[in-house]
Amino acid sequence: MRGARARPPAGPSGAIPFTRPAVTGRELDYLRQAVESGRLAGDGPFTQRCQGWLESRLGTAKALLTHSGTAALEMAAILCGLEPGDEVIMPSFTFVSTANAVVLQRAVPVFVDIRPDTFNIDETRIEAAITPRTRAIFVVHYGGVACDMDAIMDLARRHRLMVVEDAAHAILAGYDGRPLGSFGDLAAFSFHETKNLISGEGGALAVNDPQLVERAEIIRQKGTNRNAFFRGQTDKYTWVDVGSSYLPGELIAAFLLAQFDEAERLVAERTAVWQRYHTGFARLEEAGLLRRPVVVPRCRHNAHLYPLLMADLPARSALIAHLQGLGIAASFHYVPLHSSPAGRRFGRTGGSLAVTDDVAGRLLRLPLWSGMADQPEIVIDAIAGYFRMLNR
Ligand SMILES: *Cc1c(COP(=O)(O)O)cnc(C)c1O
Numbered sequence: 001m002r003g004a005r006a007r008p009p010a011g012p013s014g015a016i017p018f019t020r021p022a023v024t025g026r027e028l029d030y031l032r033q034a035v036e037s038g039r040l041a042g043d044g045p046f047t048q049r050c051q052g053w054l055e056s057r058l059g060t061a062k063a064l065l066t067h068s069g070t071a072a073l074e075m076a077a078i079l080c081g082l083e084p085g086d087e088v089i090m091p092s093f094t095f096v097s098t099a100n101a102v103v104l105q106r107a108v109p110v111f112v113d114i115r116p117d118t119f120n121i122d123e124t125r126i127e128a129a130i131t132p133r134t135r136a137i138f139v140v141h142y143g144g145v146a147c148d149m150d151a152i153m154d155l156a157r158r159h160r161l162m163v164v165e166d167a168a169h170a171i172l173a174g175y176d177g178r179p180l181g182s183f184g185d186l187a188a189f190s191f192h193e194t195k196n197l198i199s200g201e202g203g204a205l206a207v208n209d210p211q212l213v214e215r216a217e218i219i220r221q222k223g224t225n226r227n228a229f230f231r232g233q234t235d236k237y238t239w240v241d242v243g244s245s246y247l248p249g250e251l252i253a254a255f256l257l258a259q260f261d262e263a264e265r266l267v268a269e270r271t272a273v274w275q276r277y278h279t280g281f282a283r284l285e286e287a288g289l290l291r292r293p294v295v296v297p298r299c300r301h302n303a304h305l306y307p308l309l310m311a312d313l314p315a316r317s318a319l320i321a322h323l324q325g326l327g328i329a330a331s332f333h334y335v336p337l338h339s340s341p342a343g344r345r346f347g348r349t350g351g352s353l354a355v356t357d358d359v360a361g362r363l364l365r366l367p368l369w370s371g372m373a374d375q376p377e378i379v380i381d382a383i384a385g386y387f388r389m390l391n392r
Helices: 002-006 027-037 045-058 069-079 096-103 149-159 210-220 226-230 250-261 263-280 282-286 313-325 341-346 354-362 375-391
Strands: 062-066 087-091 108-112 134-140 162-166 186-190 203-207 307-309 363-365
Touching: 027 045, 027 250, 045 062, 045 203, 045 250, 062 069, 062 210, 062 250, 069 096, 069 162, 069 186, 069 203, 069 210, 087 096, 096 108, 096 134, 096 341, 108 341, 134 149, 149 162, 203 210, 210 226, 250 263, 263 282, 263 375, 282 375, 313 354, 313 363, 313 375, 354 363
Parallel strands: 087 108, 087 134, 134 162, 162 186
Antiparallel strands: 062 203, 186 203, 307 363
C-alpha cells in the first residue's frame, strides 16, 4: 500500500488525471510464466484460474473470460434468443455497448428513466414499458451501486423476461449480502483499463442459469463444441451453432490474475478515497452547492465512481473548466442513448426520460484511482475554493 502511494502521479507534475491504471506488481511475473509456458491462446491455465476466481466470488454456474465487457454483453444478447423486432428494456444513461449488443441481434432497445438517487434504472417505470415483444431487461449497476434487484427480478419472473446485469462497474460490489452479477440469468463484467480491476481490454460473462452454460461456451468458441471436445464429452469437434471468437489470449488472463490476487486491496484503496471525498464534500452539500452520491443502505458499492450533482449544466461546465485550469481532470458522463443519433435510429423511449436528461446535464465525476495520496484533498480544496470565489 505504501509503495503504491509513493509513486508520483502520471502526467505533468502536479496534474491529477481522471483515472490511472493500478498495477499490483505481480503482472510481469505471471506474463513471464505464460510466455515461458508456450501456451498463449485462450482457455489455458491462467484463464481457468481467473474463471475459478470469478466463480467462487460470484457463486455462478460458469464464468467465461471474454476480450471485453462489450463481448460479454453481445454473448448475453445472443443467449437471450432475441429475434428481430424483440424489445429489451434498459436505461438510457449507460455506455453504448449495453444497447449495441441488442441492436446487433436486430432487437430494439427501449429506454426507461433512471432514479434520481442512484442513477440506476427506475424499477417503478419498467412495467409500463413492457409490451408483448419484450424479452429481457438489461440493468446497469451505475458506479457499482446496485439496482433494486428484488423488484426487478420479481417483475421479470411475473412477465417471464430474462435479466442481464451490465456489471461492468460492479466487480466485488453487493446487494443484501449477495454479489452483483449473481442475480440475473447472465451478467457482463469489464476489465477495461478504466475499471476497478483491469487487463487493458478484457471482460467476463457470468452464466448464472446452468441451462445456458453449454450454449455460452459454444458461442464463445466460434460456434463450435471445442470446450466439450477437449473435456472428452464429445468425439467430434465441429460447427454446431452461431458464434464468434469472444475469448482473450492467455497474456490477458495472466495480467488479470495478478489483479484478482490483489482485488480486495485495490477496492479498499478506492473506497478510502471515495470516503475522503464524501467527508470532504459534506459541508458543501449542507450549503446546497452540490449533491454527493446517495449512500444506499442495502448496497455495498465498490467505489468505482465518485459522481457529484451540480446545480445545472452551466454550473457543471464552469467547474470542469476551473478544475482543468488547475490540472484536475473532472468529467461529465454518458450522453443519454435515447438522444444519440444511433439511439434514435435503433431504439425507442419507454416513458419520460426527464430524470436522465436532468442528471446527464449536471453530473460530474471526480478523479478516482487506487494509489491516490494527497490528491483527494487537493480536489476537495479546489472545489471549496471555487465556491468561496463565486460567493465573494
Ligand atoms: C465499460 C463499460 C462497458 C464496456 O466494457 P468494455 O470492456 O470497455 O467493452 C459496458 N457497459 C458499461 C456500463 C461500461 O461502463
